[in-house]
Amino acid sequence: MTSRSLGQFYPVASPVHDLDPRAKILATAVFVVGLFLIDSTVGLLFVAAALVALVTMSRIPAGTFLLLLRPVLFIVALTVLFQVLFSREGVTLAEWGFFEIRSGGLSLGFFLALRILLLVSSAGLLTATTAPVALADGIEDLLSPLKRVRFPAHEVAMMMTIALRFIPTLGKEAEKIKGAQAARGADFSEGGPLRRARSLVPLLVPLTVGAFRRADELAEAMESRGYRGGEGRTRYRELRFRKRDALALAVTALVLLVGILL
């Protein structure tokens, strides 16, 4: 059983899932840029409230969504700790020897933590509500004007699709090889950094060899199924930009504008 990891698609039916992937990609881009223009905690809190509403609409259970955030909690904690311990602004709230906690550090830490969480949540919401293929199709379509300057939009999208397809496969394979080497006495957690790096060789070599073998077989299968690049190809999935997609984009922009002004 593979554990669900950050950004994995969560297949349920919801108005958010139903949006055109291009609208969602653009909205996420607007959201991320907007986040960096917001300089007040109140502004961030307002945007956060809007995002919570959106997650609720997406019908992804809160617990599962929070699970998505788990991998970044360490970074968030580190950021807060760093600010709290090293900031020299505001009034001193507590003191132990060299360390003092100041109000400025605390509030800046909170602000940065919130920004990181919002950043990750928005990207997570995009990938959790958009099927990987739709995501790739959306990106291909958004990049297609660049085809005129010979940008390989189709190839980039195909690479993404294949990467998405094989991430779980390679993840399982890595687990298995790790188990097999552990059964032969390998220990991936013991010793100093050099020893630990060396202990990865029995894991990385077979994983790489396996990935190359898979790539070879995949190329053969694709060619055998008549693949010859983007030329003359039709697409199974249809992208339709409807009124609600435009509306979603407009609402996103509006929310961020309010956040910036607050």
Place this chain on the structure above:
Amino acid sequence: MRLELRDVRYVYAPGTPFEVEALRGVSLVVEPGEVLGIVGGTGSGKSTLVQHMNLLLTPTGGEVLVDGVDATTLKKSELRRRVGLVFQFPESALFAPTVEEDVAFAPRQLGLDEEEVQERVLESLRALEAGELAARSPFALSGGEKRRAAIAGVLAMKPEVLVLDEPTAGLDPATREDLLALILGLRNAGISVVLVSHDLDEVAEVADRVCALQEGRVRAIGTPAEVFYREPAQAPATVRVASLLRESKPEIGAPVRFAETLDALRALQGA
């Protein structure tokens, strides 16, 4: 060594929406010097079960006992040396530039001196009739050769119990027969073997006892004849033929292995 599993339970991803109960209380014993066949379909829990035998997975409930001692109290490295586990498609973990180097990996991890390491490499390659592969690159071998090299890599720890998860999967029938003969050879050299397989015909040929798993539980355990004749519809071809004949010709008995079955059929025709 006597390896015992007592009421072992295992739950994947507990407390998440993806929770799965893979083992629901499995008890069995691997007796010293026997070949225990473990059979069962997809989702029966076979692969989860074998990873408990050297505690690569820690049971959610129940215990694993080595000669009566709780295995969790033993050093992990010691346990993994004594219970050698060969995963399905083990050749996917080959990594060294030569077969020799690859087989030497486990004994080196044990901290043995180089002379002992070399001795064990030769010994285990010889046991799998792979001596001539020593200097070759593991990536340039045929499927059957890779498989033997990978098993030698575990055998080099001199395990007391060798656990093989689907050791013949993906091999052509002739190569499979050769490998099964080698596995019997290991048993004759005193190693207990746990053979996990979906192929009932091969289990019938080599197992001393059989454990049938179904949905994470032991459905039956005993001699091959006891287990297979209980449900002849899900039995090796030999047992299916014999049990069909048994209704009108009870004198055929309960043969399991190919040679036994052939003798019984010949006796029937001669009579």
Place this chain on the structure above:
Amino acid sequence: MEHPGEGTRNGGSFVVSCESVSFSYPGSGRPALSDVSFELRPGEYVGVVGPNGGGKSTLVRLLNGLLKPDSGRVLVSGRDPATEPFEVRKHLGILFQDPENGLVAPFVEDDVAFGLENLGVPRKEMRDRVAGAIRAVGLEGFERREPDTLSGGEKQRVALAGLLAVEPDILVLDEPTSMLDAAGRREVLAYLETLRAEKTVLHVTHHLEELVRSDRILVLNGGELVADKTPERFLSDADLLRENRLVLPVVQRLALEIGLSPARLRTPETLAEAILAKTESGTRAG
């Protein structure tokens, strides 16, 4: 040579022909195939067996232009795959050994559509053909599943659906069950069985029981075509089997050992019946 079911075939015209085909991999001293010639008639089901390294995979890859012969010629529906690979690939689909590595898309239905997308089939037609192909392999309801969550047998059925959607006349099966467990094998074989009447099939395998109902069996060893026989003659030829490292399944081996015909007795049931019939007549005669 007998060809059961002659009515379905219009003999004479060949859908696949190999004329003295030879091929060596670059840097290898020994040819992988030397001077191989054979033909497939429309609707025939032909098996290919032989030891690893005997040339089976090479042959498969020459048929759709993944490899090009050093000498000799391959023709598929009148076209040469060495010069017109894309045309040939519309008519000839290959089901490979490991379905895990052949599935391109992260969802079942998208993968089934892949070949049609490559052909530039309009979307509306594509929807119907994808749905039809998924139905043909019994995977309705699996459309939105990720390949990674499927069993081996199911993955191979997805791969098969992807081929069927393109509607090729010829199917080449390259050891399609060798990576599967017993249940997966049975499941894939059951769906392959349904294609027997509709397609011309070339089935490469190590498992002789998969070929007992084929029209002919070709044996490749050391890059040469060493035999081309009916299953009846082939399965009873112990020397030929041994020389090519082929092992009969248990039921057939038992039959052969007690002097019954292995090709007719495919299941434990038919073997048990034959034994009973024989002992009974034996008792009466005695």
